[in-house]
Amino acid sequence: MTTVRDATLAVLRGYGVDRVFGNPGSTEVAFLADLPDDLSFVLALHEGSVVGMATGYALATGRPAVLNLHTTAGLGNAVGALATARVNRAPLVVLVGQQDRRHLAAEPFLAGRLDQLAGPYPVWVEQPVLAQDVPSAVRRAWHEASLRRGPALVVVPMDDWTAEVDPSLGRAAPDRVHAPVPAAPGPAVDELARLVDAATAPVLVVGAGADGQAAWDALAALADRIGAPVWQEAFGARAGFPQHHPRFAGHLPDARSRLRATLAGHDLALVVGTAAFRQYVYEPGPLLPAGLTVAVVSADPDEVHRSEADLAVLADPADLCAALAARVAHRDRPAPDRPHPAPVPPPAPGEPLRATHVFAALARRLPADVVLVEETPSTRPELHRMLPARQPRGFVSAAMGGLGFGLPAAAGLRLGDPTRPVVAILGDGSSLYAIQGLWSAARYNCGVLYVILSNGRYAVLDRLTEQYGGKPPWPAFGEVDVHGLAGSFGCPARRIRTHPELLEVLDEVVPTLATRTEPLLLDVAVSPEPHFAP
Incomplete structure (x- = not known):
């Protein structure tokens, strides 16, 4: 039977x-x-x-x-x-x-x-x-x-x-279903090429749907061909472009007024692998500067249909952008003047560690193929500036914004591809949404480095409340011991309280990331950053 x-x-x-x-x-x-x-x-x-x-x-x-x-x-x-x-x-x-x-x-x-x-x-x-x-x-x-x-x-x-x-009743689904074969470049590429060639100042905006080597190669060729700066979508869950490339301009702001200011002076925005345009805190006023034409290329029908765009193309970003790069006229324009992050000096004697000290130390040590998992809302902008994604899948975050994704996702990423080192940078508040995931990481030999930025509070919410002119009604939770919790779940952990301790443990652990089979949690005591942009 x-x-x-x-x-x-x-x-x-x-x-x-x-x-x-x-x-x-x-x-x-x-x-x-x-x-x-x-x-x-x-x-x-x-x-x-x-x-x-x-x-x-x-x-x-x-x-x-x-x-x-x-x-x-x-x-x-x-x-x-x-x-x-x-x-x-x-x-x-x-x-x-x-x-x-x-x-x-x-x-x-x-x-x-x-x-x-x-x-x-x-x-x-x-x-x-x-x-x-x-x-x-x-x-x-x-x-x-x-x-x-x-x-x-x-x-x-x-x-x-x-x-x-x-078995005589048969079955109601085939064994195999092939995806549609991408159509040959046709009218959509012709129309996009006309828009690009007619524009005097085009700009590219990329998103998570372009996170792959073929799309990165096609977009880099296109950006170089037309001399355009490349911006990453706001709150992108994955990097849609090599963020160390000379034409990478940074991450788009998530509010209308700053988005208009960023895109001012451009007459065409080609948005690839995402919708146009993701926002966070609502602001009144127009979304885009006057005179900006928007074209969207995405393989996701939902993204195509919800975009504020003049033209949208449902297509594979890599295939379409490769065809477009071969079709448009070449322009000899310099790369955008993008300032490098200012050096972060070590904390003075008696000065507390900040998240930027941790990011700077990691930036000097992490290999190019690292998979960086992020869930640190209050310091995300600094992380983006200091730890660019240099290979596809080099940055992974929660597209919906809800907490509790990063800790178990890092274990799954390592389990799915043990050839890539995985580092998860999480706030202590974020980690507590899924702290029990450390047991699975330890049990199934997921050699993730968990860097927990511990400040004993929901710093991003505290600051947002202050911006509204109020006081947070919730208490801090500095008595929560992430280091102790990790140990209770069988995950090795170390407490880091000083800059020399941080450098010592990173020098010891980072060279082992590619081959380690045991997770390690670093409980790093940090003080909130002095500046904040949601």
Whole structure:
């Protein structure tokens, strides 16, 4: 007899799946018990960490990660992380447990109304009508996640796993689905080329959808060809251009008045791999300076349709920009005058460490191929200036902005690609949203360097409250011991309180990043930075 479980495992095996991320519950035991030797279970201690690890793994491998969530509580705990996975373009196949189908109508204990619980963030959700259909639903979820780059959910009642599959009934999904072959350069490239050649001062804006070697090469060739500066989108989750390139101008501001000032003097903005334009704090007034034409190129239909643009092209950024670079006229223009970050002197005797001291020390030591995971809201601008992404996937952050992504995602990134060193720079407040992820990093030999900037407060929120003329109603939490918490989860940790201690440990640890299999957390006491830009 072939059971639904047997058939589903065969589907996963056929796609080369060798692990399932999850936090187990009773509605999933029939699937998880006695997993075959070629399929391992990667345990995280909270569903947000499950999704965070799986997201990092999927971003590192470029293939869907498979994860298991436990009915209403598990899926509910994971919704914010699933939203981040969707906006981070991470393909996930999510198996969600459900109560026994035979009494589901009576809503027994642990039953859930699951099809809408994650809202619009999954790219596809299905609870098969028949147990027989579960393997086909998992097969389709793989295709949906792969092609639409997001989480695809299959809700499986617990008794379905032991049901018998009747092969005579066939299946409702193909084994393989090929993505559309990119169209040859055509009218879209012709129209974009005319816009670029007619512009007197074009500018490129890049986003996370251009984070890949082919897109970087095409964009660098295009920027050099037309002599344009290149800006990174505000709050970009990944780098869309080599940030050490001479034509890289910096990160766009996230408020309308500063965006207008930055783009003033340009008559064409070619936006690649993102929407036009991401904002944060609302400001009245026009979004763009007068006279600016905007063209968007993205493989994401949502980005194309929500952009304030004169022309939008749904296409692969690398292919289209390579064709465009070969089509437009050459212009001999110097690179933008971009000031280098001012040197950061070491703290004077008795002066506390600041985040910029940590960034400066890392900047002098980290290799070019490092994967830098960021979740430090109050010092993100300084991190961008001092630690540019020099290779694709060199910068990873949470596209949705919610905290709790960075710590488990760093472990998943290292697990998915152990050839790249991974360093996660997190605020202590950020780390506490997913601190239990340290257990998984230690258990599964994810050699991540976690640098925790500990100031015992939500510094970014304290400063925003002060800008509103008020006082924070929440207390500081300086008594929280991140170093001690790390030890309780089996993750080695060190306390850093002085600049010499910081340099000593970085000189010891950074050379080992490429090969280490044990995570290390540095609990670095820092004072809030004196300047702040949200």
